[in-house]
Amino acid sequence: MSDPKTVTVLGGGVGGVVAAMTLRKKLPGRHRVIVVDRERDHLFSPSLLWLMTGSRSDSGISRPIERLSRKGIDVIQDEVVEIRPETRQVSLGKGHKLDADYLIISLGAELDLETIPGLAEAGHCFYTLPGATTLHHELSEFRGGRIIVLTATPAYKCPAAPYEAAMLIKDFCEKRGVAAETQIDLYAAEPAPMGVTGPDVSSAVRQMVESKEIGYHPEHQVTHVDTGTNTAFFEGGVTAEFDLLAYVPPHRSPDVVRKTDLVNEDGWVTVDRQTMETGYPGVFAIGDITRIPLKVGKPLPMAGVFADRQATVVARNIATRITGTGTPTKFDGYGECFVEIGSGKAGFGSGNFYAEPAPQIKLRQPNRRWHIGKVLFEKSWLRRF
Ligand SMILES: Cc1cc2nc3c(=O)[nH]c(=O)nc-3n(C[C@H](O)[C@H](O)[C@H](O)COP(=O)(O)OP(=O)(O)OC[C@H]3O[C@@H](n4cnc5c(N)ncnc54)[C@H](O)[C@@H]3O)c2cc1C
Structure with missing residues (x-):
């Protein structure tokens, strides 16, 4: 023994x-x-x-x-x-x-909420419980206007999450009857969605986002946010005004x-x-x-x-x-993830991230089955406790 x-x-x-x-x-x-x-x-x-x-x-x-x-x-x-x-x-x-x-x-x-001046004061970090909670309150009262979802650096946990967030926010606005008066834009620091999964999956996710009339602006590195005018400033002189800002902060x-x-x-x-x-x-x-x-x-x-x-x-x-x-x-580098698109539907990506020369990932089209799969996974996870 x-x-x-x-x-x-x-x-x-x-x-x-x-x-x-x-x-x-x-x-x-x-x-x-x-x-x-x-x-x-x-x-x-x-x-x-x-x-x-x-x-x-x-x-x-x-x-x-x-x-x-x-x-x-x-x-x-x-x-x-x-x-x-x-x-x-x-x-x-x-x-x-x-x-x-x-x-x-x-x-x-860890989430670094302080690096980008003005970001934490002006926006809601939906990667935290308090941030997701306040964002929900704001969205519940939102009467129309401009919503920005923003990634502050190209690398962050769960590369699908900001894309899912933009689509779920759109869905929520539709359910509340304010979608016609609302423009949603996603400003991403990265060049494309979920880049490591390869061009096919990446462009499929971009298409999912854009088919919902969400404006997609890749390679936009935010430098600061002006809380007085509710304006996000990006490298290269681009600016974007917003009524509501949801963001993913830098990680460390x-x-x-x-x-x-x-x-x-x-x-x-x-x-x-x-x-x-x-x-x-x-x-x-x-x-x-x-x-x-x-x-x-x-x-x-x-x-x-x-x-x-x-x-x-x-x-x-x-x-x-x-x-x-x-x-x-x-x-072995295998992994999978659900991609929520709203309306009770999700896509499902899976494959070998250790494959060489590049990860071999397949994305299944969104349907109700994958959404139910994600709900069941959540339930089985929480049942462990
Ligand atoms: C909005 C959102 C959606 C996501 N969706 C998915 C998804 O669909 N699929 C997926 O695969 N991943 C998803 N993720 C990512 C996933 O949650 C993380 O990748 C995962 O939690 C990482 O696990 P971990 O054990 O490395 O770290 P964590 O789960 O972050 O755990 C770290 C723990 O360490 C503790 N800790 C840190 N420092 C200290 C310290 N000094 N002393 C004591 N305790 C400390 C923290 O309190 C924490 O509990 C999502 C993340 C977010 C924010």
Whole structure:
């Protein structure tokens, strides 16, 4: 019988929850599984888009992380303030220190609301619970005018989300009877939608957006927003006035991770693309905190589907190392995502992001079935708690 081991999972988001639950299933009870997160609740982010248009409540899309303790996982609500990968030690905000035999870092990407002057004051960040909530209130009272959806940098988590947001906002305006008096425009910092998926999927998503008479303006890098005149300013002298602004802010890796030598020059953690192990044995990183370069010249997108699959691989492999049973597995780069277009319909993209020379992704046309699939996925995710 092996000695009791401790696996510490940093982050109780998508990757952290899947890793902890998989480990708990695979490891005999004498081995400890710990999850640390500063938040009380786990938020199912994909449903923020439905919250924005009023079909979900905040309590309906979040669950207390503490509930994982019913499954035999130790949950600590605290801030991770220092990670020492060489010794697998972690310091927490309330002064506690944790020693781990295996460490899984799944601390996600932080939203940088302050970099673009005026953006946070003038707009609603639908990537957060408060921002999606206030946007819903504004949309519910909107009597017509100009709505802008904006991405502040070309790379952000869930590359489909701003495109879905624009289409769902259009749908909401139609249901409220204000669509005829409303012009929606999407100003994107990136050159095309979901670029890493290749030209076919990208142009199909662009077509979905434009067929709803949403103006699409790619390669528009916002520089600042004037809150007095409600005007967004872009590089090259372009300006756009708005009555309502919804935006995706720049992302950055958490300070606590940037302070380690686990990161590349941009602050994101580098890992083995198949095992997710860092340069330090027994220290793994998964999800949005990692950057995995692809042959196509862009990194693997930040998405929950990858955090989920990477977490499963890492948890199984750690369990195999501890118990000496089972065979090691590899993260293969496969992923899928729903693309909500409104009217109870969604498209569905899936394929191999590790394919070379370029990802091989297929997009199925929007219909009700894929939308129902997304609803069922949400339900099964939240039932885990
Ligand atoms: C609006 C929206 C829609 C989306 N839709 C989809 C979708 O349809 N499909 C999809 O695949 N992905 C989607 N995503 C992306 C998906 O939510 C993320 O990619 C996923 O959550 C990443 O998982 P993660 O574990 O890496 O990080 P997260 O889920 O962000 O978890 C990180 C956790 O770490 C905690 N944390 C961070 N720093 C500290 C610290 N110092 N101390 C303690 N705790 C800390 C945070 O509180 C958080 O709980 C969407 C995201 C948004 C915002």
